[in-house]
Amino acid sequence: MPPPITPLEQSKDDHDDLVFLEEHPAAPAVAGARNVWRVMIIDDDEDVHSTTTFALGNLDMQQRPLEFVHAYSAGQARELLKHESEIAVILLDVVMEQDDAGLHLVRYIRETLNLADVRIILRTGQPGYAPEIDAIRDFDINDYKTKSELTRIKLFTTVTAAIRSYEQIRKINDSRRGLNQIVHASTQLMALHGVQNFASGVLTQIADLLGQDSNGVLCVQECPDDGCHELMVMATAGSYRHLDNTTLCNVEHKHIYDAMELTLGQRRNVYGPDFITLYFAGKASRDFVAYLEVGRAPTEIDERLLEVFCSNVAVGLDNVELVTHLHNAAFYDQLSKLPNRTRLVEILDATLSGPARDDATLSLVDLDHFAETNDALGHQFGDTLLVAVAGRLQTQLGGQLTVARIGGDIFCVLGDSSQVNPANILALFQHPFSIDGQDVQLSATLGLVRLGEHEGSGADALKDADIALKRAKSQQRAGHFYFSRSMGVEIRERVRMMHALRTAFGQNQLFVVYQPQIDLATRRPVGAEALLRWQTPDGKFISPDRFIPIAEYSGLIIDLGEWVMRTACRELVDLRKAGHQNFMMSINVSQVQFRHPHFLEMLRKALEDTGAPPEFVELEITESMAMEEPDLLIKMLAQIKQTGVSIAIDDFGTGFSSLSYLQRLQIDRLKIDRAFVTEITGSARGSSIAEMVIQLGRNLGLAVIAEGVEDERQAQILQALGCPLAQGFLFARPMTATALNGWLSNDALEGAA
Ligand code: C2E
Ligand code: CA
Ligand code: CA
16 A cells, blocks of 8 residues: 655755765666666656766665666656656656646556656656645555655655565565466366376476476486485486486586485575576475586575475375375285276276277186185285286287186286187187295186177176176186177076066065975975976966076066065975974075075074974075075084984085095985986996995995986885885876875875775
């Protein structure tokens, strides 16, 4: 705010007691006006010009001499001011061409020419011509004096004050400009990804800030703790471009190295006459240092701005490092350093929309039995093994490949079909991997997708590869499978069935049938197996062989299985009420159900709620299921046994249970698979497996039952071999509860007859 106008004071008694310096009338003004203060005198009275220059001419202010610019009318001043720059002070006459020509000129200077920094001192001959207060405030007039007032000493102090204020304004404006530039620079820098980009952005911004060309190099100090002090070049500019991707040593680039070392050691910027080194304190990580050649030594303001800039940028560099780190964690597998699933999907999307698409193949590489290797040899060993597999996939297939790790033991290879094919990939697993001097033989199963035939996104391609992999795994180990569109159709069909099954369950289209099991010697029923049925509204039956896997896959089996369990238990109770006291109920339990954490609870509750006696309930689990996760199974079976129910191994003979393993399982009964019953022809060879199972049962003290007995001959042979129990169409087909009740009564009658 300009000072309020006080009544014009008279200072006539002021004495010109200044000591004037020796006159240097010939001394030319310093070119470029940087080192002088330029004062413009605008007055139509020539005497005022000469007295003013005489009064101020030889004085230094703030260590700089004055330089005068003269205008003798407002009009001339206008013209001059259009081209003059860096005028610090204007001594302006109010009354010239017109009474208020000076005031108009002020408006022109401030508003039209937009010169805000220059200080203006108004002078008038007559005290009555004082301008309005508003004009003084609005036009930022810094002083107003009558000419008579301006004695030499008064003039000197007035102009000195104006120059000081001009200097301050310039400094503030410079630093404000600089700060704006820093803010701008920071925003620009934040938009750059990666430490390298950020670092070269920093060099550019410093050059901008100093208003000079950028010749410089930015380094990061590696491992500052162990004294090795390697200066790794992160970015270069101008004449230092040749240093890109190098490490500075104190031989070849000694002056840069020394300057940087000094800066890092002192942890502050160093300003030399023709170079500066800037220090960026990495708070979260490493320290950075920049070396820049400069054409001129930075001013005090430059230095202060650079300090602000450096601390700003240090935070930025830290952030960029952090973000880079996070980026890596989000897109790369930490163990193998390979792209992870997220990154792979991005790469796949890019490939699918690029020219390489038609010839590209995607292959999932699933290591067989890796979990067992991991368990047996330890996780650290497993990790090393995975890294070795990653390395082999990366180096031995040749060409431009993407290798990713998308799951614990699942890798992914993407590239040209001439490289990415089963023969090439599986060949990599022919030789063992040598880990810690130990040879490990691995095999892998592949699921492949030809991208040229693929419709859809990268994520879809990965899903298709997974479907193909599942198919390959279900068929044979160490094999491969290409995804085909018909598999997609099959999948859609399965999804459709999944929905239909859910609806069917909700609408009571499912029911349980019972297939009697009989004592071969007496041919009397001893129990029944509960089997699930699904009849669609149009009367069609869908085989449980089709819908049970879907129920398992979708998880519906948990609810479905519980419902079967409860229905069968209730039926058992009903049968007992009808007089069939020694009747067993066998219930199939799927692996998914069995693994469910609440299985035991569900079982206990079904028994309790229905009142079914556990000693007449048997659970059938398949042999293949018995072979997986032996420890878990042994524990589970022990707990199930405590509820009082018994356990049968279904489809026995199809798996490869070892005798010693069977002995550890708490089971009660073996169920000879239908396939071996069908084989029984009477010849020794045909019945050999059935015979073996029967013997095994006898040796282990287990009951044995044969299923799928279709003719009398089979029944007789089985009985002759020592199999006491059987189930099959020969005796009865699965039937509804009502039918079973009737069948049992008839049978009972027949038996009684
Ligand atoms: P499974 O447990 O081996 O059931 C025996 C299957 O053999 C039944 O087929 C039965 O109808 C059939 N069968 C019985 N006697 C004969 C015969 O003499 N000749 C022939 N050719 N077949 C005979 P189903 O009912 O189609 O069941 C197929 C499979 O579905 C069952 O095999 C079982 O694994 C599964 N399943 C059925 N119901 C359930 C259930 O409630 N829960 C679970 N988890 N699985 C079930
Ligand atoms: Ca069964
Ligand atoms: Ca069976």
